[in-house]
Structures are given as structure tokens and as C-alpha cells.
Amino acid sequence: MSTPGSDRGHLLTERPNPASEDLDRLPTASLVALFCANDLLPQQAVAAAAPALAAAIDAIAARLSSGGRLFYLGAGTSGRLGVLDAAECPPTFCSPPELVQGVLAGGAAALLRSSEGLEDLPDSGRDDLTQRGFGPADALVGIAAGGTTPYVLGGLAHGRAIGALTVAVACVPADQVPMPCDIDIRLLTGPELLTGSTRLKAGTATKMALNILSTGVMVRLGKVFGNRMVDVAVTNSKLEDRALRILRDLAGVPRQQGLGLLQRAGGSVRLALLMAASGLEAEAARAALDRHGPGLRRCLDGLGVSLQPTSPPPL
Template identity: 45%
Template sequence: MKMELSELTTEKRNPDSMNLDEMSPMEILQTINNEDKKVALAVETVLPQIETAVEQISAALRNGGRLFYVGAGTSGRLGVIDASECPPTFMTPSDLVQTVMAGGNDAFFNAVEGTEDQEVQGEIDLKARNVTDHDVVVGITASGRTPYPVGALKYANQLGAYTIALACNKNSLISNFADCAIEAIVGPEILTGSTRMKAATAHKMILNMISTTTMVKLGKVHENLMVDVHASNYKLKERAKRTVIEATNVSYEEAENVLEQTNYRVKPAIVMIEAAVSYKKAEEAIVCTKGFVREAINYIDR
């Protein structure tokens, strides 16, 4: 196992930071910045695989499935961050996008040592979520060999769920257990083995891409506006008003008036204004067009 780890790209020493301890603060910052510039390019090379993942996830969610991120340490925390943003940003049910993290929720704040080394625990924790063949499971691991997400993917495969692997090493172990393998090769870290840096940045970018693109394809975005935002406080209610104004060019007062009729739901407000219909008619059109605002407006107009 020690030899295996030493051969991973994510565990190798970066030749450009060999004298990191002798650099000035600015030199360290410039070195980190130069390495970070490589991350987006690495992600670019795996866009086709990310597209495949999005297509599968979108289809699963449209058919009643759920999306599960599985990871340990930083990888698990990245999953928590992405999943937790889906309900307020896209008004998704809290269980639609979930994170299964080694050590449980407490591990988000405090490391729980040893849990990531247990394949069987990945299976146990996934089993507790009642995963089915309608769901999609994403295993996240920079090294590509962390037992916890590997065990989760093995179990998901047994169920017939669609599986996706995110790693930062070529020919990763976890890729062998995934229907779709995404390997973003960002190279050695500035601080040797500290995959919370470039590897984590790559994975956060990919998770952002996956969740955002999926939600666009599910009709939760109109133009480039968050039309399924959950307006639960003053800030978000004001954002809802601005969104309606941007989409329809009405006044602030009219946007506020219509939103009060829809209980601050942006989608029906836009359809009401653009198609000049009642709240009931707007809701019916949105349901008939599976949540797409543009299609709902066209549906009424035809």
C-alpha cells in the first residue's frame, strides 16, 4: 500500500515548490496561483465525461431518482457544500441531492480517523439511505483508491444504480467500479500530498458543473436566472423581485405585486406577466411543460 500511494500523481513532489520553505510570502502565493491556473485546463479535458454524468443524472432525477455524493475528508465536505446549496438555489427537496460522508455529519467539522479505510462502511452508510436502481451515486476521492467511496460504488453497482467516479489520478482504482469515470489530472500539489488544494479545487469545479447543469436541464433556470430560488428571507425575496424584473422588464412595484400572489414563487410570476394569465393558468402551464418557463409561456401563446 505504501508503494502504491507513492506512485500516485497526487502524492508526488512538485518540482516547482521544492524550496517552498525558503520562498517569500509573495513567491509562495505566485507559485500556488500558477498551479491553480492548471486546474481549469485539467477539468476541460474531462468535459465529455462530465457531460455523460450530467445526462445520466438529469434522466435519473426526472424519473424519481436521487443523487448521492460519497466521500471522506475533504472529498466528503465538498459533497456537503454542493448538496446543501441545491434546496435554497433550486428549491429541490432536501433529499434529492445528498452527501454520504465517512464518519457522518460530525466529520464535516472534525476529522474522524480511520472511517475512510473501511470499504464495508461505505456500503453500510449507503444502504442506510435506501439507495435503489433509480438513483445515481458519485464516489469522490482525490487519490482514486479511498476504500470508503470504493465500497459505496461497489454496493451501488450491485443495486443497478448508475455510478460515477471523481478522481485525480489516471487509471484510478475507483474508476474500475464506475459506469462513468472522471479523472481530472491536476498534477502534484504545491504542498506534497495536500489534496485539499488543486485536487479539491478540481472536484469542487466539477461538482458545481454537475449540479448546476443538471438543474438547468430540469427547468430550474430561465435564461440565466434562478427562477426556483426559495425566497425564505428578506434578501431572497428581494432577489426574487429582481429576477422577475430582469425577466419581464416590469416595475419593482408590479414585480412585488405579482410575487405576493404567487407566495414569492418566481416561475409562475414570470409566466403570469409574460403570458398575461392568472396564477392558476400559469401554474397549469408550468406543470404541463415540466417546469420550463420558456416552454410554459409558449404553451399558453399557441
């Protein structure tokens, strides 16, 4: 929705796309081909924003390493993408639910039913963050495809005022729409094929950027070893099978032995790997992680031991 008294028609995300001016008359095969060609642009937009993404990863990881939390703030599609990324962190990285939080204008109800009118209230962004206990030690990622959402701008301004780390994610140039932030991520995907529908290219680029952001932060926090999700707890059969494959591939542990290790480790893959490498039992391994960790690689180095991986299977 428009900010009061403004004309958003000049925004890059609101301009009509000349390539789709006959969209309603295209044969279906041509329509699909046009979308496929246009959807190559989000990858290019994310690649162009790589320096800002890298800066944001390091800055957010530093905040979280010191006890802070990460908040995504947005309205509509942008807010839902933030909530989605936050919700995927606990099962992927065994992070506590409060470590990465998605804050959406309209709350949980807006996940399923549009409440776009709430995005025009700048104080609501601040108030919703305050209700979550957002403070100076935390990091905030404000997501607004067009860069003008008052809900997000109000939250970012509040974050800067109290000394929190603030990161903006938008799909319009910074000189077109400045946003109050410490780190500015601009994903310039251009006009949408369906004019103004930023759930399309802008949404795709935003999802890609958030994937990189949260995964990069968790890597920096030591929740990944190589390219494996080692900081994961076994809570179902799929995760048990994945855990046993990780133990086999990274530590050469046969399946039956892996089951016993996981049981003694309370389902923690990271702890089971450390036990396999060091010969320590669970309590001593936990103490070693507290002393040298939290990352597995740092702890292994601190103990002077290493994993003994098996040869990778052929692709």
C-alpha cells in the same frame, strides 16, 4: 490513508512536486506567486474532463427526471466538498433537500473534525447509502482524489451491483487506479505543492467540477431560464430583491407590480413569471406548470406565450 498492504506513493496526487522542493525557504511573496501559478492547473484539468462531465450531467438529469435522487459520497476533503455542493442546491434551485444528498464518512461530525480512519471501511460506504434509502433509480457520484478510498469504492461497487448510475471523480489517471463506475471523471491536476495535500489543486478542481455538475443537472431539469435562477422561492430580503430584478428584466414587470405578483405566487419566481407572461392567476398557472412543465420555457412554449424582457442595463 493507505489501503491495507498498498503503497500509495506511486499515485499522481502523492508524488512530490519539483517546483516546491524549497517551499519552506521561499520568501512569502515567492510562495504566493508559486501557488497562484500552480492554481491555473485545476481549470485545465476540468476543461480536459469536459466530455465526461457532459455525459454525467445528462445521465444524472435523466435519473432525476424519472424520480431518482443524486448522492455524493466521499471521505475527508472530498466528502466535505460533496456535502457542500448538495447543501447549496436547495437555496439556489429550490430543490427539496432529499433530491441531492451529500454522504460523508463519519457523518455530520466529520464536517468539523477529521475522522479519516473511517475511509478505510468499504462496507461503511454501502451501509451509509443503504441507510439513506439509496436504490436502483438513483445516481451516485463517488469522490476520491487519489481514487483508492475504500469507503468510496465500496459505495460505487454497491451502486453498480444494484443498477444505480455510478459516476467516479478522481485526480489520478484511470489506468493508474481504476474505479467501478459507469462514467469516469478524471481531474489530472498533478502533484500538490504540499506533497499529498489534496485539499489544494485536487480540491479546487473537484469543487469546480461539482459546480458544473450540479448546475448543469439543474439547467437540464428546467430550473433555469436563460442564465437566471427562476426556480427559487423568496425567503429573505436579498432573494426578494433578486426576484424583483428577475421579474423586471425577464418580463418587464415594475417593482411594485412585481411585489403583488410574488405575493399571489406564494413567493415562487417561476410561477410569477408565468403569471406575468400568460395573464393567468396562480392556481391556473400552477396547473399549466403541472401540464406543460416543470421547466418555465417548456411551459411558455406549451401555452404559446413568451416573456417580454426589458433592455438589459449597461455593463
